[in-house]
Amino acid sequence: MKIKLSLLLYIILFLLTVSCKQKEKPFKIAFGSCASQDQPLPIFNTIVAHNPDIFVFLGDNIYGDTKDMDTLRLKYNQLAEKSSYQNLKENAEIIATWDDHDFGWNDSGKYYEFKEESKEIFLDFFEEPKNSIRRTHQGIYHSYEYKHQGKIIQVILLDVRTFRDNLKTNEGEFEEDSRYFYELEYAPHPVSENPTLLGSEQWKWLRSQLEKPADVRIIGSGTQFGIEFNGYEAWANFPNEQERLLDLIIKTKANGVLFISGDVHYAEISKLKTPNLYPIYDITSSGLSSTWYFAAPNKNRIEGPIMENHFGLLTIDFDNSVPNVKAEIWDIEDNQRIEYTIPLNELNFDK
Numbered sequence: 001m002k003i004k005l006s007l008l009l010y011i012i013l014f015l016l017t018v019s020c021k022q023k024e025k026p027f028k029i030a031f032g033s034c035a036s037q038d039q040p041l042p043i044f045n046t047i048v049a050h051n052p053d054i055f056v057f058l059g060d061n062i063y064g065d066t067k068d069m070d071t072l073r074l075k076y077n078q079l080a081e082k083s084s085y086q087n088l089k090e091n092a093e094i095i096a097t098w099d100d101h102d103f104g105w106n107d108s109g110k111y112y113e114f115k116e117e118s119k120e121i122f123l124d125f126f127e128e129p130k131n132s133i134r135r136t137h138q139g140i141y142h143s144y145e146y147k148h149q150g151k152i153i154q155v156i157l158l159d160v161r162t163f164r165d166n167l168k169t170n171e172g173e174f175e176e177d178s179r180y181f182y183e184l185e186y187a188p189h190p191v192s193e194n195p196t197l198l199g200s201e202q203w204k205w206l207r208s209q210l211e212k213p214a215d216v217r218i219i220g221s222g223t224q225f226g227i228e229f230n231g232y233e234a235w236a237n238f239p240n241e242q243e244r245l246l247d248l249i250i251k252t253k254a255n256g257v258l259f260i261s262g263d264v265h266y267a268e269i270s271k272l273k274t275p276n277l278y279p280i281y282d283i284t285s286s287g288l289s290s291t292w293y294f295a296a297p298n299k300n301r302i303e304g305p306i307m308e309n310h311f312g313l314l315t316i317d318f319d320n321s322v323p324n325v326k327a328e329i330w331d332i333e334d335n336q337r338i339e340y341t342i343p344l345n346e347l348n349f350d351k
Contacts, residue, residue, distance in 0.1 A: 026317040027148040029155070029218060030092065031056035032310070033099065033262025035288035036063050037078035043288050044084035046334050047311050048091045053146070055092045056155065057126075058262035058285070059099025059222030065106055069117045072104065076125045095144060096126050097157040099222030099263055100233075107233060109164035110199075119162075138162060141202050143209050149318045154214035156206070160222050163199025167237055174231065179297045184231030188239050197241040206245075210254040216316055216325065216344065217257045225259045226270035226282030230296035233263065246274050255348045258325065260285065260312060265292035267312065267329045268304030269340055278347050283327045285312030304329070306337045 030052035035041055047055060062079050064072045079085055088094065100108050104118045112118075119140055128134050134142045139162035146153040170187040174180060189195050198206065210217070219225075221235070225245075229236035236242060249257055259282040266287060272280040282300075287309050295305035309332040316325050322343050329338035 024149060024319065026315045026319070027146065027153055028052040029054050029056060029153075029260075029314040029316070031058055031220070031260050031285055031312045031314070032288045033058040033222070033286045034060040034265055034290035035079070036290060037075045037082075038063075039289035041079075041082055041084050041289055043309055043311055043332050044082070044088040046330065046332065048087050049334065050313060050330070052092050052313065054144075054155070055088060055094050056157070056218075056220055056260065057094065057096035058220055058260060059097060059103075060101040060262065060286075060290070061096060061098065063101045064104055064118075065101055066104065067114055069114060069121060072118060072121055076121060080125070094126065095142075095155065095157065096122075097140060097142075097159060097220055097222060098122060098161060100161060103161040107167065109161060109166060111166070112161075115162055137201065137205075139199070139202060141198075141205060145212075145214070148316070151215040151318050152213060153316060154209070154212065154217045155220065156209050156217060157220045158198065158206070158222075159202060160197055163202060164197050165195035167233065170231060180231060182231070182294070182296075186231055186233065186237055188229050188237050191239055194240060195238060197235065197238045203244075203248075207248060207252065210248060210252040210257075214254075215256055215318070217254060218314065219257060219259045221259060221261045223263045224261045224270070224282060224284055226261075226272040226280055226300055227284075227296075227298045228300055230298065232296060246272075246277060246280070249280075250277050253349050255350070256344060257347060258342065259283070260314070262286040264296070265290045266295050266304065267306035267310050267338065268295065268298065268301050269327060269338065270298060270300040271302045272300055278349065281327070281342055283312055283314070285310060285329060303338045303340050306331065308332060308337075310337065 030047050062075045104112050139159040141159040144155045167186045168189050170184040174184050224234045261284045264286045268284050270282040313328040325342045327340045
């Protein structure tokens with residue numbers, strides 16, 4: 001009789017263990033960009049309602065656009081004082097990179113003269129520890145690892161401002177292109193030139209990150225990676241650098257890479273296809289408070305555009321019969337506007 005009871009208890013405990021494991025929640029990464037400190041930003045409360053594990057600021061986290069560091073601090077303080085931001089901070093881990101407006105000046109790069117001062121203000125606002133390696137190197141690039149269900153989720157945040165060479169202005173090369181119904185500000189650098197977007201030290205660091213073991217790798221970039229050239233800021237303005245990153249993924253055999261990006265004041269998903277590499281997805285979420293009146297042409301677009309205020313959400317589910325990443329865009333009214341599921345076996349060199 002005792003043996004039967006012991007066996008029964010063992011079975012019950014086993015079933016409870018299995019049941020608890022099955023109920024483990026997927027890992028959620030919310031993200032967004034373009035948040036004006038002059039707006040109330042109620043979307044942060046909407047984000048909290050979705051219970052993300054982390055929230056990623058992808059740049060233009062405030063609109064600084066100044067060379068006065070007291071003004072920059074004041075604008076960060078405006079964001080900090082918002083009850084919706086405080087709610088987000090209390091309910092999710094916040095990590096961040098920057099784009100031009102919070103870096104300091106519209107469309108600026110390595111020649112912005114207050115980039116070191118701006119960096120310290122940025123790191124202090126996001127409460128980067130005083131002993132963080134992020135404070136010891138130039139720029140704010142950084143990576144994070146999250147262990148979930150025995151798997152590793154790597155979040156790599158790039159700095160596309162501190163080291164970036166000047167953009168090439170458009171001097172009429174595209175005036176006859178019928179795709180563009182607006183004036184193009186910029187043109188791609190010729191492939192014969194070799195301007196940098198990330199800088200040599202960040203490139204070395206990025207290689208070391210891609211060589212680390214991980215099951216999913218989320219690369220955050222302030223500007224879009226997977227779109228075609230459209231005359232505005234994007235990786236497409238630096239085609240050699242874009243190709244270099246694709247080649248680096250191939251050389252390191254880094255599985256599970258997808259991009260999240262901001263900047264453009266609308267949402268879309270782009271799918272970039274390149275030889276010898278799995279598809280590269282770029283989920284753009286840009287419009288926590290900002291909007292724009294049109295979406296630029298993008299032959300790589302597979303979802304969107306969404307023009308209303310919104311945020312992005314990645315749900316990483318390793319327990320699914322086919323582990324996957326579900327990419328969503330939710331608008332300010334908490335309506336789901338995009339849902340696109342990416343099987344993880346699609347992002348794999350060993351298919």
